[in-house]
Amino acid sequence: MWAEYSKDDDRVRVFYMNSGSGPVYNIQGKGYVAGEVAFTFHRGTHGPTSTPVEEWGFGTIVAAHVTQTLRELYGTEEVDGEDLYGDPRESARVMLKREELHDQITIDMTFRDASGRVWRRTQDGTLVQLSRRETKGLLQQRRPMD
Numbered sequence: 001m002w003a004e005y006s007k008d009d010d011r012v013r014v015f016y017m018n019s020g021s022g023p024v025y026n027i028q029g030k031g032y033v034a035g036e037v038a039f040t041f042h043r044g045t046h047g048p049t050s051t052p053v054e055e056w057g058f059g060t061i062v063a064a065h066v067t068q069t070l071r072e073l074y075g076t077e078e079v080d081g082e083d084l085y086g087d088p089r090e091s092a093r094v095m096l097k098r099e100e101l102h103d104q105i106t107i108d109m110t111f112r113d114a115s116g117r118v119w120r121r122t123q124d125g126t127l128v129q130l131s132r133r134e135t136k137g138l139l140q141q142r143r144p145m146d
Helices: 058-074 076-080 092-102
Strands: 002-006 011-016 024-033 036-046 105-113 118-121 127-129
Touching: 002 058, 002 105, 011 058, 024 058, 036 058, 036 105, 058 076, 058 092
Parallel strands: none
Antiparallel strands: 002 011, 024 036, 024 105, 105 118, 118 127
16 A cells, blocks of 8 residues: 655545455555554455555545644644635645655555465565564454455
């Protein structure tokens, strides 16, 4: 999974892609903004995909976390203020910090493949197979009913 920010429509989107030949199960993870947990997630099964698929809802959660972080840094008035005509406005430093935070969105996740092996996709995108000791209690060992 990964996140992308579009300046054109000021949206964060979270995507996944399973390029393997079989489904993955018991998907769990965390999304981070600047190293802070913005959301956690649990998904049952993702089948194979040939193109990226958007995870609906996560982008809205990430955007809300970014806005809350900005309010804590700069205050509500500077983040949510209005200009003389009542239109929303942000100061230049808030806009720059928002872009910086969008560049610092990462996701860490674990899942089980069809043969029972447990994997972790780290925040930097590395895929690592976990040992039995590392997975104890991490994921349910049974397959969900499809």
